[in-house]
Amino acid sequence: MKKIGLTTTVPVEILIAAGYTPIDLNNIFITSRDYMKYIDIAERDGFPRSLCTWIKGIYGVCMQNDIKEIVGVVEGECSNTKSLIEVLELRGIKVYPFSFPHSHKTKDVEHEINKFMNLFNVALKEVEVIRKRLNEIRALAKEIDELTYIDNKATGFENHLYQISSSDFKGDISAFEVDLKKVVCEMKNRKPINRKLRLGYIGVPPMTPDIYAFVENLNANFVYNEVQREFAFPRSDEAIDIYQQYYDYTYPYDTQFRIEELKKQINVRKLDGIIHYTQAFCYRAVADIVLKEKLDIPILNIEGDKLNTLDARTKLRLEAFLDMLLDLKVAKK
Amino acid sequence: MRVLGIDLGSREVKIVLMEDNTIIHSMKVSTMSFYRNYCSYDGKIIVDLKKLNIHQIDKAVSTGYGKNNTDLLMFTPINEIKAHVYGGFYQTDLNDFILLDIGGQDVKVVKVEKGITTDLELNEKCAASCGRYLENMANILEISIEDMSKHYQNPVELNSTCAVFSESELIGKIAEGISIERLCSSVNYSLYKRLLPLLSKFKGKKLILTGGVASSVAIKKYLKEDYEEIVSIEEPQYNGAIGCCYYGSKFL
Numbered sequence A: 001m002k003k004i005g006l007t008t009t010v011p012v013e014i015l016i017a018a019g020y021t022p023i024d025l026n027n028i029f030i031t032s033r034d035y036m037k038y039i040d041i042a043e044r045d046g047f048p049r050s051l052c053t054w055i056k057g058i059y060g061v062c063m064q065n066d067i068k069e070i071v072g073v074v075e076g077e078c079s080n081t082k083s084l085i086e087v088l089e090l091r092g093i094k095v096y097p098f099s100f101p102h103s104h105k106t107k108d109v110e111h112e113i114n115k116f117m118n119l120f121n122v123a124l125k126e127v128e129v130i131r132k133r134l135n136e137i138r139a140l141a142k143e144i145d146e147l148t149y150i151d152n153k154a155t156g157f158e159n160h161l162y163q164i165s166s167s168d169f170k171g172d173i174s175a176f177e178v179d180l181k182k183v184v185c186e187m188k189n190r191k192p193i194n195r196k197l198r199l200g201y202i203g204v205p206p207m208t209p210d211i212y213a214f215v216e217n218l219n220a221n222f223v224y225n226e227v228q229r230e231f232a233f234p235r236s237d238e239a240i241d242i243y244q245q246y247y248d249y250t251y252p253y254d255t256q257f258r259i260e261e262l263k264k265q266i267n268v269r270k271l272d273g274i275i276h277y278t279q280a281f282c283y284r285a286v287a288d289i290v291l292k293e294k295l296d297i298p299i300l301n302i303e304g305d306k307l308n309t310l311d312a313r314t315k316l317r318l319e320a321f322l323d324m325l326l327d328l329k330v331a332k333k
Numbered sequence B: 001m002r003v004l005g006i007d008l009g010s011r012e013v014k015i016v017l018m019e020d021n022t023i024i025h026s027m028k029v030s031t032m033s034f035y036r037n038y039c040s041y042d043g044k045i046i047v048d049l050k051k052l053n054i055h056q057i058d059k060a061v062s063t064g065y066g067k068n069n070t071d072l073l074m075f076t077p078i079n080e081i082k083a084h085v086y087g088g089f090y091q092t093d094l095n096d097f098i099l100l101d102i103g104g105q106d107v108k109v110v111k112v113e114k115g116i117t118t119d120l121e122l123n124e125k126c127a128a129s130c131g132r133y134l135e136n137m138a139n140i141l142e143i144s145i146e147d148m149s150k151h152y153q154n155p156v157e158l159n160s161t162c163a164v165f166s167e168s169e170l171i172g173k174i175a176e177g178i179s180i181e182r183l184c185s186s187v188n189y190s191l192y193k194r195l196l197p198l199l200s201k202f203k204g205k206k207l208i209l210t211g212g213v214a215s216s217v218a219i220k221k222y223l224k225e226d227y228e229e230i231v232s233i234e235e236p237q238y239n240g241a242i243g244c245c246y247y248g249s250k251f252l
Helices: A012-017 A025-031 A035-044 A053-064 A079-090 A106-120 A124-149 A156-165 A173-188 A211-216 A226-231 A242-247 A255-268 A284-294 A312-332 B031-038 B080-092 B131-141 B163-175 B180-199 B217-223 B236-251
Strands: A002-006 A020-024 A069-075 A094-099 A197-203 A220-225 A273-279 A299-304 B002-008 B012-019 B022-030 B039-042 B044-047 B059-064 B097-102 B107-113 B116-122 B206-210 B229-231
Touching (some): A002 A053, A035 A053, A053 A079, A124 A220, A156 A173, A156 A197, A197 A255, A197 A312, A211 A220, A299 B116, A312 B080, A312 B236, B002 B080, B012 B236, B022 B031, B059 B236, B080 B107, B080 B236, B107 B180
Parallel strands (some): A197 A220, A273 A299, B002 B059, B097 B206
Antiparallel strands (some): B107 B116
């Protein structure tokens, strides 16, 4: 099967139906031991220092791993992605465009998905067969999510890892399914870990995955990973078709739509506070203003850049925030 | 309920006693004299409350610089940042603010949103932006620190990064015949300028100023340019100790 690179989540059902193996370039970048190498490649080729690290990482991965085709999201993602796509085209990579329409109207989403299907020459029927198969695996990711916030058996990091891996099923659907089944089984046999603070992680996935272990030492657990969960399509079983599935997806659309889902999850998961991660130089940091005003819960905004471990200052900020959050929780009781 | 709060600063120890959430007693003792005259040591620092004339305490909370120094027997130690933020809550009823505490040796800036600390910065390596600098410079000028802090107009630039070099720089300016008022302004302005890099990340509407330097007219005047409102509090010097009491009565 031919590989096709993804810069963000797109209707993978269509790609798989067309005989492709989707590869999430973000995942290759962040799990690589020498991830810095990818950033260096991009900077040597002229990407500015003051630019989102993810963009540079994706570029480096494409250059180093002989990626020949990618799906480029031209609407619903940032303008940096758009420019990245142009450079990749310049380097001879074939780009298939896809858009999450700003209007967020059902008929517009339908139109874009139809266009995408035509591009790959696949029919809705074939796509729905794949969607059903993928939903079986998404159900397992959802189970891990429930093992996190209902049973308190899965850690925040595991929750992050398995949901984010659902963006491309690690390049092998069946092997990933076997993996997930094993993990779910093992988790169920664990004893619950109860920490005092229940945290939500919102924003793009972190450059610094050590944040999960760090908060555990401060008596806190992440029981919600917003965007990672969206990547795993937790509501896909309720969607009647692929159109609805990609309509009911909060990542690429407006902040208000995102806030509705956030409010629901804050309640359901009984969150005490939220850590809002933003990437340095990303426009999403501006959304923090709206989120802080619209969500009635303490929010700490932290920022990551190139480093893949938390810096001392961010650690100090997390400590101070969680310390007072703990006081408040104890006082409430 | 009677709660005792102690803030062990580098120059002075601030002591506040609250009964049912009201301050009934406050006092300051020089740090040197506090350890020498009111404390003994037996594995842990023991505070002689009788000598301080404080009786019938239900809870006691301490804060200050360095965990070991503030770990007093019978006291619950909390970190300084938290103590100051809680002090800010007690003294202002605000939930969103920037708190700037300028003490004898250290400066802290804290951002508080929705009643929780979300950002903080401390000075490190150097204490040239603190109260001790003002004390030294007032000594050179042979006037009281209170009098010096009233002047803010027409400052001349004092450029030294180092507080000790600043002293000789100031003497140079005296020799040039610059008026004492302007020299006072210059000292105050140079302290303000050293604070600016620390404050640049802490934009906000309301600024609560605490610590010994909070009573400086000049510093307040300069800071007014950077914030919509400088919130005055009654006891800027006792803010940390008040925060200890607040913590004790609310959370212990």
